Amino acid sequence: MNWFTLSLAGWRQRPLRTGVTAAGVGLAVAAWFSLLSFQAGYRDGMKNELDRLGAHILVVPKGCPYDAASIALHGASWPCYLPAAYLDEVRAAPGVTTAAPAFMTALHEGTSTNTVYVGVDENFLRLRPAWQIRGRFPQATNELLLGAEAARRRHWQVGQTVPLPGLTNATGLVSGILGPTHGAEDDFIYLRLADAQHLFAHPRQLTHILVRLADPNALDRAVTHLRGCYAGMDMNIVPLAHLFHTIQSLVNSTRLLLGCVAAVALLVAAAGVGNTILMAVAERTREIGVMRALGASRADIFRLFWWETMQVCLAGGTGGLAFAFLASRLLENWLRARLPFAPVDALIRWEWWAAAAGLAGAALVGSIAGFLPAWRAARLSPVLAMRSTGGDA
Amino acid sequence: MTTSPQENTSVIAAQALTKIYQRGREEVRALDAVSFTVARGEFTAITGPSGAGKSTLLNLLGCMDAPTSGTLRLDDREVHGLDERARTELRRSTVGFVFQHFGLLPTLTVEENVVLPALFARRSSARRAEMLLEKVGLLHRRTHRPHELSGGEMQRVAIARALINEPRLLLADEPTGNLDSATGYSIITLFQQLNAEGLTVLVVTHNAVMTAAARRQLALRDGRLADGK
Ligand SMILES: Nc1ncnc2c1ncn2[C@@H]1O[C@H](COP(=O)(O)OP(=O)(O)OP(=O)(O)O)[C@@H](O)[C@H]1O
Ligand SMILES: [Mg+2]
Numbered sequence: 001m002n003w004f005t006l007s008l009a010g011w012r013q014r015p016l017r018t019g020v021t022a023a024g025v026g027l028a029v030a031a032w033f034s035l036l037s038f039q040a041g042y043r044d045g046m047k048n049e050l051d052r053l054g055a056h057i058l059v060v061p062k063g064c065p066y067d068a069a070s071i072a073l074h075g076a077s078w079p080c081y082l083p084a085a086y087l088d089e090v091r092a093a094p095g096v097t098t099a100a101p102a103f104m105t106a107l108h109e110g111t112s113t114n115t116v117y118v119g120v121d122e123n124f125l126r127l128r129p130a131w132q133i134r135g136r137f138p139q140a141t142n143e144l145l146l147g148a149e150a151a152r153r154r155h156w157q158v159g160q161t162v163p164l165p166g167l168t169n170a171t172g173l174v175s176g177i178l179g180p181t182h183g184a185e186d187d188f189i190y191l192r193l194a195d196a197q198h199l200f201a202h203p204r205q206l207t208h209i210l211v212r213l214a215d216p217n218a219l220d221r222a223v224t225h226l227r228g229c230y231a232g233m234d235m236n237i238v239p240l241a242h243l244f245h246t247i248q249s250l251v252n253s254t255r256l257l258l259g260c261v262a263a264v265a266l267l268v269a270a271a272g273v274g275n276t277i278l279m280a281v282a283e284r285t286r287e288i289g290v291m292r293a294l295g296a297s298r299a300d301i302f303r304l305f306w307w308e309t310m311q312v313c314l315a316g317g318t319g320g321l322a323f324a325f326l327a328s329r330l331l332e333n334w335l336r337a338r339l340p341f342a343p344v345d346a347l348i349r350w351e352w353w354a355a356a357a358g359l360a361g362a363a364l365v366g367s368i369a370g371f372l373p374a375w376r377a378a379r380l381s382p383v384l385a386m387r388s389t390g391g392d393a
Numbered sequence: 394m395t396t397s398p399q400e401n402t403s404v405i406a407a408q409a410l411t412k413i414y415q416r417g418r419e420e421v422r423a424l425d426a427v428s429f430t431v432a433r434g435e436f437t438a439i440t441g442p443s444g445a446g447k448s449t450l451l452n453l454l455g456c457m458d459a460p461t462s463g464t465l466r467l468d469d470r471e472v473h474g475l476d477e478r479a480r481t482e483l484r485r486s487t488v489g490f491v492f493q494h495f496g497l498l499p500t501l502t503v504e505e506n507v508v509l510p511a512l513f514a515r516r517s518s519a520r521r522a523e524m525l526l527e528k529v530g531l532l533h534r535r536t537h538r539p540h541e542l543s544g545g546e547m548q549r550v551a552i553a554r555a556l557i558n559e560p561r562l563l564l565a566d567e568p569t570g571n572l573d574s575a576t577g578y579s580i581i582t583l584f585q586q587l588n589a590e591g592l593t594v595l596v597v598t599h600n601a602v603m604t605a606a607a608r609r610q611l612a613l614r615d616g617r618l619a620d621g622k
Contacts, residue, residue: 001509009500009505010614286496286519290496291513294490294509295558297481298481381458382458386492
């Protein structure tokens with residue numbers, strides 16, 4: 001036997017109460033961990049996605065919803081369109097090296113799956129230097145470039161003539177298949193811009209324009225120019241770097257609020273633990289007297305109860321981390337449905353530093369909550385403790 | 394301090410030992426100038442009516458509390474005037490306690506209960522625990538928990554526990570008070586056996602058989618020793 005098993009024995013005496021207390025700590029730690037890892041996951045995920053867009057500015061039709069960037073990234077049908085003629089004005093803006101026009105739409109295939117079609121031209125390739133194409137980029141009418149996942153799922157090969165999903169009586173020739181990019185575009189089907197405009201009956205219209213600048217620091221100048229030009233009346237100019245910061249600050253303020261809630265949860269858990277151990281001290285007064293008679297010093301008694309509190313908190317904290325890990329999927333889906341801009345990457349990832357911070361929080365709760373009861377137990381006079389009727393020792 | 398040859402071999406030497414409790418404004422003289430010595434190897438019974446100060450005396454002898462006045466030497470070391478910490482040290486190394494209510498920790502096994510004082514004293518104890526459990530006839534119960542034992546068995550475990558740190562002095566406060574007479578008798582026999590092996594035993598008791606078994610009796614009444622030396 002050692003000090004560890006002795007303090008374990010303390011809470012074996014009242015497993016249910018200890019369990020409930022530990023669960024409180026666990027929940028607080030789970031909230032704490034989720035918050036920390038979510039924040040990191042969301043920031044990194046969003047940054048990756050915007051990098052993946054390969055553009056500095058996104059030009060979308062006026063009146064589009066605020067989440068146009070999310071639509072461009074994740075693929076969906078657009079409710080409004082841009083005249084293709086605006087492209088020239090965009091290209092004329094200072095600092096613009098590439099302006100890639102795109103026509104995107106999503107078709108329902110069966111009941112649930114969406115097929116996303118994106119019409120692009122060669123300009124688009126300049127935004128995707130990392131693309132690896134087996135076969136070639138569509139050059140003739142009806143040629144298709146498939147995302148890795150889109151091809152894999154349907155078992156389509158280069159050179160195959162295939163029915164276009166979601167459309168009747170339309171076929172295309174697979175001219176190329178993309179290597180995996182681990183983004184939403186793995187599911188996309190690319191085709192020539194003109195084909196897309198024709199196929200979906202929006203001739204000379206675009207859904208968005210992706211703009212790349214020679215110097216990303218010249219963003220403000222280009223944006224001001226674009227907003228001021230004639231076509232600017234009908235276009236929404238979205239500077240993506242600013243978008244990142246805007247969304248980030250939105251999330252940060254929510255995080256502050258959630259952080260306060262998590263901190264309060266931690267404090268409540270601390271109070272719960274403190275209370276439970278105080279009760280234990282009261283109930284075990286006689287036992288404490290006996291231990292003193294058997295040679296335990298004040299420091300021994302203090303350590304015993306302090307340790308016991310720490311054990312409850314660390315056990316609760318570990319349980320809370322396990323719970324957070326298991327529940328992260330659920331929480332992730334729940335969050336995804338409510339975020340203005342949810343990256344495809346996992347939002348809540350297992351972060352070792354966040355787990356360590358969670359456990360450190362639990363230990364902090366334990367050491368603070370354990371102090372008062374342990375101190376009180378240590379200060380009991382052994383003679384009075386022996387006379388007490390508390391406990392059955 | 395006078396050190397007569399007799400005091401050199403005494404385990405307990407109390408001189409005008411007084412303990413006054415404060416109960417509100419009232420002073421309770423629980424012990425009033427009690428003087429006596431106990432030599433090594435003695436078996437002493439302390440008797441007296443309820444409230445006579447028996448437990449108070451035992452607590453002072455066991456270094457659980459400090460006297461209001463008077464002097465106390467245990468195993469030739471001065472106890473009066475020692476602080477909390479030093480009393481704890483002395484208690485660990487010198488005294489073994491046995492209680493009326495056994496005082497076993499309910500969540501620990503028999504063996505864990507026995508080694509508990511060794512843990513507090515930072516001593517290794519596994520072999521000695523086994524030996525002591527053997528001696529009190531409960532080795533086969535070592536992994537049991539106290540609630541699985543009878544009262545007599547619990548008290549035997551408590552006695553084994555009191556002996557784990559090889560104390561000079563065994564103090565017991567009504568050790569048969571919660572036992573029927575037959576079981577109590579077996580505990581008395583155990584005390585006699587331990588005493589025969591050289592242990593100094595001091596028992597507070599109401600039990601006539603125990604009192605008779607002890608080779609010396611001290612009677613307390615209203616905090617004073619009625620007779621004896
Ligand atoms: N902590 C205390 N505060 C005030 N009075 C006390 C305290 N402890 C003991 N007393 C009083 O001191 C006197 C002696 O008490 P003690 O417990 O020593 O008696 P006892 O001889 O052991 O009695 P019993 O046979 O009932 O156990 C009693 O009057 C008791 O009320
Ligand atoms: Mg008493």
